Amino acid sequence: MARRSRIKTLKIDGRDVGAHEDQTILQLARENNITIPTLCHIEGLSVPGACRLCLVEVKGWRKLVPACATYADEGMEVFTDSERLRSYRRMILELLFSEGNHVCAVCVSNGHCELQSLAQHLGMDHVRYPNLQPVRLVDMTHSRFTLDRNRCILCLRCVRVCDEIEGAHTWDVKGRGVDARVISDLDTPWGESPTCTTCGKCVNVCPVGALVEKGRAVGEMVKRQEFLPYLSSMREVKR
Amino acid sequence: MTTIYEELQEQANAELQKRHTHCVRVCMAAGCLSHHGDTIKKALEAEIEAQGCQDDVTIKGVGCMGLCAAGPLVSVEPEGILYEKVTVEDAADIVKSVGNKPLKRLQCATNVPFFKRQVKIVLENSGVVDPESLEDYILAGGYAALDKALTDMSPAEVIDEVVISGLRGRGGGGYPTGLKWSTVAKAISDTKYVICNADEGDPGAFMDRSVLESDPHRVIEGMAIAAYAVGAEQAYVYLRAEYPLAIQRLKMAIRQAKRSGLLGDNILGSGVNFNVDIRLGAGAFVCGEETALMASIEGKRGMPRPRPPYPADHGLWGEPTLINNVETFANVAPIIRNGGAWYAGIGTKESKGTKVFALAGQIKNTGLIEVPMGISLNEIVNEIGGGTPDGSQIKAIQTGGPSGGCIPNQYIETPVDYESLSELGSIMGSGGMIVMDSSSSMVEVARYFMEFCKTESCGKCIPCRVGTAQMYNLLDKIATGKATSADLELLEQLCDLVKNTSLCGLGQSAPNPVLSTLRYFREEYLTKIVDATDKQSGS
Amino acid sequence: MSKVTVATVWLDGCSGCHMSLIDMDERLIELAEKIDVVYSPLVDNKTYPDSVDVAIVEGAVSSTDDEAKIKKIRAHTKILVALGDCAVAANIPAMRNPIPVRDVMDRAYFETADVQPQIPDQVVPSLLPIVRPIHEVVDVDVFVQGCPPSADTIYYVITELLAGRKPDLRNRTRPGA
Numbered sequence: 001m002a003r004r005s006r007i008k009t010l011k012i013d014g015r016d017v018g019a020h021e022d023q024t025i026l027q028l029a030r031e032n033n034i035t036i037p038t039l040c041h042i043e044g045l046s047v048p049g050a051c052r053l054c055l056v057e058v059k060g061w062r063k064l065v066p067a068c069a070t071y072a073d074e075g076m077e078v079f080t081d082s083e084r085l086r087s088y089r090r091m092i093l094e095l096l097f098s099e100g101n102h103v104c105a106v107c108v109s110n111g112h113c114e115l116q117s118l119a120q121h122l123g124m125d126h127v128r129y130p131n132l133q134p135v136r137l138v139d140m141t142h143s144r145f146t147l148d149r150n151r152c153i154l155c156l157r158c159v160r161v162c163d164e165i166e167g168a169h170t171w172d173v174k175g176r177g178v179d180a181r182v183i184s185d186l187d188t189p190w191g192e193s194p195t196c197t198t199c200g201k202c203v204n205v206c207p208v209g210a211l212v213e214k215g216r217a218v219g220e221m222v223k224r225q226e227f228l229p230y231l232s233s234m235r236e237v238k239r
Numbered sequence: 240m241t242t243i244y245e246e247l248q249e250q251a252n253a254e255l256q257k258r259h260t261h262c263v264r265v266c267m268a269a270g271c272l273s274h275h276g277d278t279i280k281k282a283l284e285a286e287i288e289a290q291g292c293q294d295d296v297t298i299k300g301v302g303c304m305g306l307c308a309a310g311p312l313v314s315v316e317p318e319g320i321l322y323e324k325v326t327v328e329d330a331a332d333i334v335k336s337v338g339n340k341p342l343k344r345l346q347c348a349t350n351v352p353f354f355k356r357q358v359k360i361v362l363e364n365s366g367v368v369d370p371e372s373l374e375d376y377i378l379a380g381g382y383a384a385l386d387k388a389l390t391d392m393s394p395a396e397v398i399d400e401v402v403i404s405g406l407r408g409r410g411g412g413g414y415p416t417g418l419k420w421s422t423v424a425k426a427i428s429d430t431k432y433v434i435c436n437a438d439e440g441d442p443g444a445f446m447d448r449s450v451l452e453s454d455p456h457r458v459i460e461g462m463a464i465a466a467y468a469v470g471a472e473q474a475y476v477y478l479r480a481e482y483p484l485a486i487q488r489l490k491m492a493i494r495q496a497k498r499s500g501l502l503g504d505n506i507l508g509s510g511v512n513f514n515v516d517i518r519l520g521a522g523a524f525v526c527g528e529e530t531a532l533m534a535s536i537e538g539k540r541g542m543p544r545p546r547p548p549y550p551a552d553h554g555l556w557g558e559p560t561l562i563n564n565v566e567t568f569a570n571v572a573p574i575i576r577n578g579g580a581w582y583a584g585i586g587t588k589e590s591k592g593t594k595v596f597a598l599a600g601q602i603k604n605t606g607l608i609e610v611p612m613g614i615s616l617n618e619i620v621n622e623i624g625g626g627t628p629d630g631s632q633i634k635a636i637q638t639g640g641p642s643g644g645c646i647p648n649q650y651i652e653t654p655v656d657y658e659s660l661s662e663l664g665s666i667m668g669s670g671g672m673i674v675m676d677s678s679s680s681m682v683e684v685a686r687y688f689m690e691f692c693k694t695e696s697c698g699k700c701i702p703c704r705v706g707t708a709q710m711y712n713l714l715d716k717i718a719t720g721k722a723t724s725a726d727l728e729l730l731e732q733l734c735d736l737v738k739n740t741s742l743c744g745l746g747q748s749a750p751n752p753v754l755s756t757l758r759y760f761r762e763e764y765l766t767k768i769v770d771a772t773d774k775q776s777g778s
Numbered sequence: 779m780s781k782v783t784v785a786t787v788w789l790d791g792c793s794g795c796h797m798s799l800i801d802m803d804e805r806l807i808e809l810a811e812k813i814d815v816v817y818s819p820l821v822d823n824k825t826y827p828d829s830v831d832v833a834i835v836e837g838a839v840s841s842t843d844d845e846a847k848i849k850k851i852r853a854h855t856k857i858l859v860a861l862g863d864c865a866v867a868a869n870i871p872a873m874r875n876p877i878p879v880r881d882v883m884d885r886a887y888f889e890t891a892d893v894q895p896q897i898p899d900q901v902v903p904s905l906l907p908i909v910r911p912i913h914e915v916v917d918v919d920v921f922v923q924g925c926p927p928s929a930d931t932i933y934y935v936i937t938e939l940l941a942g943r944k945p946d947l948r949n950r951t952r953p954g955a
Contacts, residue, residue: 049545050699052740064739069545091736095705103869104954105925111955120952125921126866126913128729129709133875133908154698173540173698176523178708180698 010076019072026054026067029080036080037089037118040155041068042205042225044232045164048156053089053118056080064088090124098129099178100136101150102208108221109209115153116208132178139184141191144214145203149181152210158182158202165231170196182210201227243500243508244386251374261296261337262316266366268303268452269445269484270606271310275327276300279311282330289331296337302453304366305357307606309347314366323347352622353604358585360593361569362609365453370488373495376456382501384575388464389509392575397468398424401571403579405591410436410527410564411642411668412744413590413657419561422551423469426559433466433474434555436532436564440479440524441640442691443599444671447565449607450595451478451485454569455492461568463506463513464575469561472512477532479520489517524641524695528743529562531697542699543743564669566595586612590656590667600637600673601627610655617651620674627676635675635759639668641688641695642748644755645681664755666748681760682767686714688752696746703746706737710753717767724768731757782831782940785817787851789844790871790909791837794926795862796820799834801929809933812940826850832939834859834932838868839910843903852916857939860918861932863925863953865911872909879905920944924951 005020012025012034019028024047029036039051047069055064059077067080079085096102096115104110118124136149156173159182163169170193174183184190203211204223212221241249265271265280280300287293304312309323315337322333322345329345336342359365368375376382388397402417423431435458439447451458462474478486493515496502504512518536525531526541533555535541554560570592574582583591590612596619598605603625610619616636620626627633635645644665646653653659657667675684693707713730716722734750734757741747757764788796796819802809816827826847833855839845852858863869874882882905888895912918922935922945931951938945 047545048699049742050701052700052702052742055740066545088736088740091732092701092740095701095709097867098709099705101873102953103863103867103873104952105863105870106873107954116952116954120948123948125923125947126860126911126918128913130712130910130914131868131872131875132705132708132712135876153701154704156699173542175698176525177693177696177698177704180704 008072008074008076010072010074010078012078013080021071021073023072024068025056025065025070025072025076025078028072029067029078034080036067037122038068039114039118039153039207040157042157042207042228044228045157045160045205048160051092051153051155053092055085055088057082057085086122089122093119093122093124094127094129096153097124097127098131100132100134100152101148106218107151107209108212108216108218109151109223110219112219112222113209114207134178136181139190140214141189142193142196142198142214143191144198145190145200146212146214147182147184147190148210148212151208152182153208154180154182155207156182157205157207158211161201161205161228165228165235166197166199166201168195168197168199171202242386242390244382247377247382247499247501251377254374255378259295259297263296263298263333263337264301264304264314264316264366265298266302266304266310266312267300267370268365268449270303270307271312272484274311276311278327279313279325279330282327283313283334286330286334290334292334292337296334299369300371301367302365302370303362303449303607305362305607306347306353306604308604309606312347312366315341319349321347321349352618353608353625356614356618356623357609358593358611359609360573360582360585361450361457361566361595362453362607363573364457365449365607368454370453370455371491373456373492373499376454380576381456381572382460382507384572385460385463385467385501386507388467388575389507389511394424394468394470397464397575400574400579401468404570404574404582405579405586406567406570406574406582407590407657408563409566409570409594409669411639411666413667416563416567419551419563420465420468422549423471423559423561426552428559430473430556430558431469431471432555432558432560433462433469433471434529434532434536434550434560434562435462435474435476435568436527436529436562437476437478437482437485438520438524438527438532439482439565439669440527440695441642441669441671442688443597443673444640444669445597446595446607446670448482448485449597450565450569451482451489455485455489456496457569457572458489458565459492459496459502459515461571462515463501464571465561465563465568466513467511469559471561472514474513474515475536475555476515476517477520477526477536478517479522481522486517486519493517523697524691525697525743525745528745531743532562533560540697542697543745545742566670587654587656589658594655594667594670596670596672598624598672598674601633601676601678602674603628612656613654615652615654616646619655619672620651624674627674629676631676633674634677634679635681637665637673637675637684637752638671639666639748639751640671641691642666642744642751643668643671644751645675645684645759646755647759664751664758666751680718681756681763682714682718685753685756686711686718689714689749692745692749696749700740700742700746702737703741703743703749706733706741707746707749709733710737710750714753717764720767720769722768724770727764727768781812781814783816783827783829784813784936785826785830785833785851785855786815786820787817787833787835787837787847788819789835789837789848789865789912790840791862791864792870793819793836795836795865795924795932798924798926798929799861799932802933803929805929805933809936813936826854828854830855832857832859832936834861834936835865835912836861838864838871839906839912839915840871841903841905845906845915848912848916857919858912858916859920859922859935859939860912861922862927863923866913866921866923867953868909868911869925872911875908879907922947922951923953925954927951 054067057079139147
């Protein structure tokens with residue numbers, strides 16, 4: 001049976017666009033070259049709606065909605081770039097920078113970091129909140145990779161890719177609030193993890209310099225994410 | 240032919256025949272229990288043996304009698320004499336007084352507003368029935384509503400009654416219960432679930448705990464009626480592990496109900512199957528949020544997810560799910576028994592029925608009360624609650640816990656309903672009500688609740704995870720006299736951000752205590768602000 | 779017409795930002811016609827003048843000396859520019875913040891010392907408990923990120939300020955580069 005999908009017509013930033021009913025506002029915006037910033041979202045993995053950077057305004061709706069988790073609907077009028085949204089996005093980035101060690105100058109991901117480039121494009125020129133100075137452990141026990149929790153922004157991409165694509169579920173989260181951190185298995189050192197397959201998917205989806213390959217110097221770590229849409233579409237076919 | 244329910248009634252009546260002319264009720268809910276209610280009960284039992292009146296007097300453990308401040312409480316029935324602050328040494332005198340003159344030195348007046356102004360629906364059995372006895376519950380009219388629903392009503396008729404009653408979610412949101420039920424009923428699926436949210440976590444709130452400790456069968460009955468109405472066969476009670484007594488009593492009630500054919504396959508011979516299981520929460524406040532709660536039941540980390548899809552459509556394990564809290568379910572049986580119109584006759588136009596409140600803080604009569612919606616704060620706090628212990632003026636009333644706000648004394652005549660409270664920048668919430676007098680610093684109150692939100696944030700979304708931590712630091716800076724007006728501005732901006740961009744209700748409402756104290760007590764913040772030419776040292 | 783007075787200041791940083799400043803090369807000569815450098819690690823004057831139009835500050839606030847200096851500078855300056863990541867975000871100097879000062883000093887002056895292990899308590903200013911970016915100590919007017927900001931960026935900032943505009947740096951620099 002041929003798959004059928006209804007078409008919805010709506011407006012994004014004043015432009016008339018047509019969408020499939022199963023398309024999110026984020027997918028639709030990207031299709032139409034409208035940039036909505038994201039951090040936790042990555043095509044091919046489930047949608048946590050956690051980073052709140054992709055929040056957009058919809059005319060007549062009281063609340064802001066995450067573009068990644070909101071589906072296109074008939075007659076919607078979406079605004080992706082108001083002064084209010086820009087200000088919220090900058091504040092969210094400032095909060096992220098205030099939470100850990102995001103010193104770009106000595107980071108292997110310098111120049112290839114999604115957080116860094118968002119800070120630049122959204123015009124976050126300084127952080128108004130004092131740094132929270134958390135003490136977080138670095139895990140270098142794995143033979144090929146390093147986890148620096150001080151650089152982690154808890155986007156949970158590693159947790160999702162390991163669970164949803166690799167099927168290992170090595171990663172999960174421990175603790176609450178600003179003490180929440182990524183752990184392998186039941187908080188055992190990564191190098192001793194009986195479930196990790198050393199596939200490296202978590203490293204490649206990590207948007208920042210938290211999960212990196214060993215032996216890289218500043219600016220040398222370039223992540224390769226091309227595999228993800230391919231693997232996740234193969235997974236859908238198999239079902 | 241007698242029905243299964245009639246058989247149960249006969250058994251209960253047979254139980255009643257064995258009882259004696261007098262009954263001494265001893266409060267066995269957590270408050271009085273912590274003052275040795277159980278040893279008092281044992282002492283009373285030993286005393287009737289010693290005085291040889293075991294054929295005239297029954298000793299019965301019951302649930303919460305409400306006036307926790309005067310506990311341990313003991314009452315003598317049928318005379319309705321209430322004794323307060325009872326000790327083990329009083330046991331002999333109490334037993335001697337049964338059938339004779341009341342014991343003046345222990346007697347607690349019951350013709351006072353605390354007892355007279357209350358309207359008990361949810362708590363009608365609390366302090367009356369033995370929470371560990373199914374027969375007692377049936378004697379009090381228990382499970383009649385379930386029997387009525389299963390035998391005389393269609394699921395649609397049950398939902399109609401709930402819609403007519405105007406009942407709204409008592410967990411804090413105030414969403415119309417009938418609408419929620421009809422949405423889940425409409426969802427098409429072979430499997431549906433009912434969840435009872437008993438993850439009560441607001442500081443100072445103990446309504447749900449008390450209902451489960453005092454009248455667990457009432458909640459099971461409400462859930463069974465709901466399951467019949469929406470077409471579910473399985474229910475879960477998500478109950479926090481910090482409530483061991485509630486867990487124990489609910490477990491016992493489930494066992495009794497299963498044994499009597501009130502739970503399991505073909506309940507009450509109706510052909511309907513219904514089961515209840517308990518899932519224990521591990522101490523996370525955020526698991527009271529419905530999507531986090533469902534993740535936790537599924538065995539995942541308790542973190543909220545974006546809504547829609549709502550649980551009614553895509554809930555537990557992806558199936559349509561009805562989630563209500565304990566007090567909401569406890570309202571269901573009386574509504575079915577007496578009809579929705581009866582319930583709608585109580586309360587105000589938009590807020591029907593009664594609400595249970597836990598009175599705490601600077602108030603004489605701390606404890607649990609149930610009042611009709613629309614009653615004023617003044618009546619609750621000053622008449623029922625008896626005002627502050629030293630008679631000084633109330634400064635503010637905090638409702639809704641960490642998601643609520645502080646209402647200053649000038650609004651004390653405000654009627655308690657969903658709309659009026661939210662207009663004042665607070666919320667009805669689940670029923671915590673903390674009274675503050677002039678000794679409370681409002682900046683410190685805001686800091687206390689922010690500390691709570693900061694440590695209870697699940698850490699998933701950035702505004703709540705880091706925003707609450709930064710807001711706490713700023714409030715601490717203000718409270719300790721180190722902040723400038725620029726810091727106050729930062730705090731207000733963060734309130735706006737966290738309120739409007741957080742993922743779930745916990746984050747969205749976390750700024751409320753700050754916003755409401757800033758609205759009514761801004762001068763308290765301003766007097767603590769130092770305005771130096773350069774910024775302050777220290778972090 | 780009198781020239782615009784400019785000061786450059788070196789707090790806790792590696793001096794890389796000053797190197798970048800000098801990297802403006804021949805453009806320095808062009809700027810010299812419009813500005814007067816009245817205070818700088820690169821000039822002889824060691825006392826901060828009473829009134830300066832623009833102060834360009836490199837480095838974070840790490841010591842009691844830095845703190846006193848930046849407060850004085852703020853009081854005598856019209857426009858204060860935080861130059862580079864250390865000034866803007868405390869950057870690498872702040873990586874000691876999670877560690878108590880005492881442990882930092884022990885590491886530097888005892889554990890790794892070959893001769894005469896001792897903590898200097900004279901002439902050298904004492905460290906503050908934590909390192910902070912300039913805007914947490916005094917108000918800052920212009921933030922220029924980069925480690926270091928390029929000579930082009932610095933030239934742009936100075937010429938925009940000379941033209942009476944606030945520089946828009948969004949696509950010219952970023953943290954770390």
